[in-house]
Amino acid sequence: MHADALVWFDRKTWQHPSWTVDDLLALKGSRTISVVLPALNEEKTVGDVVRSIAPLHGTLVDELIVMDSGSTDATTREATRAGAQVVGRGDVVTHLAPLPGKGEVLWRSLAAATGDLVVFIDSDLVEPSPELVPGLLGPLLEHREVQLVKAFYRRPLRISDSDTGHGGGRVTELLARPALGALWPELAGVVQPLGGEYAATRSFLEKAAFPVGYGVEIGLLIDAFRSYGLDGIAQVNLGVRKHRNRDLSELGRMSRQILETILEKAGTRSQSGSFTQFVQVAEEWVPNTVDVELAVRPPIREVIGA
Numbered sequence: 001m002h003a004d005a006l007v008w009f010d011r012k013t014w015q016h017p018s019w020t021v022d023d024l025l026a027l028k029g030s031r032t033i034s035v036v037l038p039a040l041n042e043e044k045t046v047g048d049v050v051r052s053i054a055p056l057h058g059t060l061v062d063e064l065i066v067m068d069s070g071s072t073d074a075t076t077r078e079a080t081r082a083g084a085q086v087v088g089r090g091d092v093v094t095h096l097a098p099l100p101g102k103g104e105v106l107w108r109s110l111a112a113a114t115g116d117l118v119v120f121i122d123s124d125l126v127e128p129s130p131e132l133v134p135g136l137l138g139p140l141l142e143h144r145e146v147q148l149v150k151a152f153y154r155r156p157l158r159i160s161d162s163d164t165g166h167g168g169g170r171v172t173e174l175l176a177r178p179a180l181g182a183l184w185p186e187l188a189g190v191v192q193p194l195g196g197e198y199a200a201t202r203s204f205l206e207k208a209a210f211p212v213g214y215g216v217e218i219g220l221l222i223d224a225f226r227s228y229g230l231d232g233i234a235q236v237n238l239g240v241r242k243h244r245n246r247d248l249s250e251l252g253r254m255s256r257q258i259l260e261t262i263l264e265k266a267g268t269r270s271q272s273g274s275f276t277q278f279v280q281v282a283e284e285w286v287p288n289t290v291d292v293e294l295a296v297r298p299p300i301r302e303v304i305g306a
């Protein structure tokens with residue numbers, strides 16, 4: 001591992017986060033905290049994720065927002081019932097038509113949320129730990145130089161996996177980790193670069209460009225490194241993370257978006273946004289070509305001001 005990555009790993013990795021909510025409230029001071037859950041058709045899980053955070057709402061957490069990404073199921077109903085404020089992607093930055101993608105709703109959430117610190121938690125988590133939000137806020141509240149905190153965890157591939165499953169994080173292990181090791185070796189100590197649970201300062205997030213698709217996590221990680229160095233990044237061990245796992249064809253399209261962000265951050269661009277996969281029809285295999293959304297939103301502060 002790169003020497004700087006090794007030093008960083010030792011200094012900025014919390015393997016056993018032990019902040020209590022009282023500790024965090026004392027550290028919080030006058031700062032405000034928003035928790036944002038991006039959600040696209042997550043009616044089955046969003047309620048439990050909201051309920052795992054709701055006990056902190058009104059004390060440590062000032063805002064608990066589900067950013068709806070154009071759901072067509074009962075996501076809004078389930079999130080509202082569980083106690084979250086639901087904001088539609090078209091309810092903010094109304095002069096720009098929404099684009100499809102997770103990064104789009106995270107970008108728009110900065111216009112809906114008001115917190116000095118923002119915590120992002122996926123809405124498809126299964127058996128979400130109530131320690132996610134406190135654990136992520138610990139380094140951010142205690143160390144002023146920290147601008148981005150990433151969660152890491154054991155990631156079973158299937159929800160039914162035994163207590164030793166490790167098959168999850170397929171795009172992380174097959175694309176993100178190799179690419180970071182090759183192009184940004186200083187970031188080789190980040191255990192879960194694509195993890196969907198992370199916390200950051202608004203001041204960082206407002207200055208960052210947001211890939212509108214799944215490139216958002218690796219894009220923000222690279223931007224944080226470039227803006228603040230490794231000292232601006234921390235990570236915390238938050239146990240086990242189970243979520244709805246997508247199939248390989250969906251992860252292929254996700255990977256194409258992540259690859260675009262990697263190429264762009266590395267100073268090059270792809271030749272085409274069309275992406276061909278193959279499907280079996282009877283005994284034959286036929287191409288299925290799609291246009292993958294590769295747009296990047298400018299820093300939100302350039303669109304709605306600071």
Ligand SMILES: O=c1ccn([C@@H]2O[C@H](COP(=O)(O)OP(=O)(O)O)[C@@H](O)[C@H]2O)c(=O)[nH]1
Nearest residue numbers: 038039040042069100101102122123124246
């Ligand atoms: O266009 C999108 C795609 C995803 N998501 C949300 O982003 C989170 C992570 O997405 P997904 O579960 O698809 O990624 P995975 O965890 O499978 O890699 C989930 O809460 C999704 O509902 C979203 O809000 N809009």
Ligand SMILES: O=C(O)[C@@H](COP(=O)(O)O)O[C@H]1O[C@H](CO)[C@@H](O)[C@H](O)[C@H]1O
Nearest residue numbers: 168169170171172194196214217245246
């Ligand atoms: O980490 C990964 O490899 C992917 C896929 O995870 P699984 O193989 O389905 O456990 O999941 C992450 O990647 C997305 C892109 O960054 C994030 O948006 C998701 O929140 C995260 O779960």
